[in-house]
Amino acid sequence: MSTLSQKNMLVCLLAFSMAAFGALAGCGSDSEGLGECPPDSSAQQTAGLSVITNSCTVCHNPNYANGTPAGGYDFSSADEIKAEAAEMYSEAAEGAMPPTGKLSETDLEALRVYLACTQ
Numbered sequence: 001m002s003t004l005s006q007k008n009m010l011v012c013l014l015a016f017s018m019a020a021f022g023a024l025a026g027c028g029s030d031s032e033g034l035g036e037c038p039p040d041s042s043a044q045q046t047a048g049l050s051v052i053t054n055s056c057t058v059c060h061n062p063n064y065a066n067g068t069p070a071g072g073y074d075f076s077s078a079d080e081i082k083a084e085a086a087e088m089y090s091e092a093a094e095g096a097m098p099p100t101g102k103l104s105e106t107d108l109e110a111l112r113v114y115l116a117c118t119q
């Protein structure tokens, strides 16, 4: 009887710590703080791509400085956007990018949705 309840307790403890670890490791669909790609968000995704085109690609393009994009990141490339999505969002959310000033909440959220939906 006592061995059985000890066993149960161990199983519970194991399940609990695995769930906690999963949450810490960002298990599930939340890709490094980008959050969910909402259903029926195509308008917001289009707006998010415009944010990149209007507020990021002006510097982050291959012709920025003698054939080098700002910081070495070329956001005119869909592959590069997908690969750097989490980094792009965190820089924008911190207000570090664009250097001219933080995006509006609407633009920031559109950017987040677009990036989350590329993952």
Ligand code: HEC
Binding pocket: 051, 052, 055, 056, 057, 058, 059, 060, 070, 071, 072, 073, 084, 087, 088, 089, 091, 092, 097, 098, 099, 100
């Ligand atoms: C006025 C030009 C300019 C604009 C506009 C701009 N960036 Fe940058 N960005 C830079 C430069 C220059 C660097 C490299 C130096 C630095 O990190 O400050 C950089 C670096 C970065 C980095 C790398 C940061 C790091 O620490 O390595 C990311 C990610 C980034 N930008 C994302 C963005 C995003 C997303 C936008 C649009 C919301 C944006 N940038 C708009 C000029 C710009």
